[in-house]
Amino acid sequence: MLDAVATPDAAGAKLLTEAAERMRLSARGYHRVLKVARTIADLAGADAVARPHIAEALSYRRITHLA
Numbered sequence: 001m002l003d004a005v006a007t008p009d010a011a012g013a014k015l016l017t018e019a020a021e022r023m024r025l026s027a028r029g030y031h032r033v034l035k036v037a038r039t040i041a042d043l044a045g046a047d048a049v050a051r052p053h054i055a056e057a058l059s060y061r062r063i064t065h066l067a
């Protein structure tokens with residue numbers, strides 16, 4: 001279901017894939033970032049998840065793991 005509502009654009013998908021490898025995200029972590037990105041896109045009034053939404057979601061994850 002997540003794939004149907006939170007599929008990122010090409011640039012967002014590339015960023016998420018690269019970040020998943022670099023940050024060693026599990027499948028669960030990958031999907032959590034995607035869910036947060038979808039929420040960010042909703043709050044911004046966007047119809048689709050784009051690269052900036054993925055980047056913001058990843059930044060929150062990085063902050064959380066450093067704390």
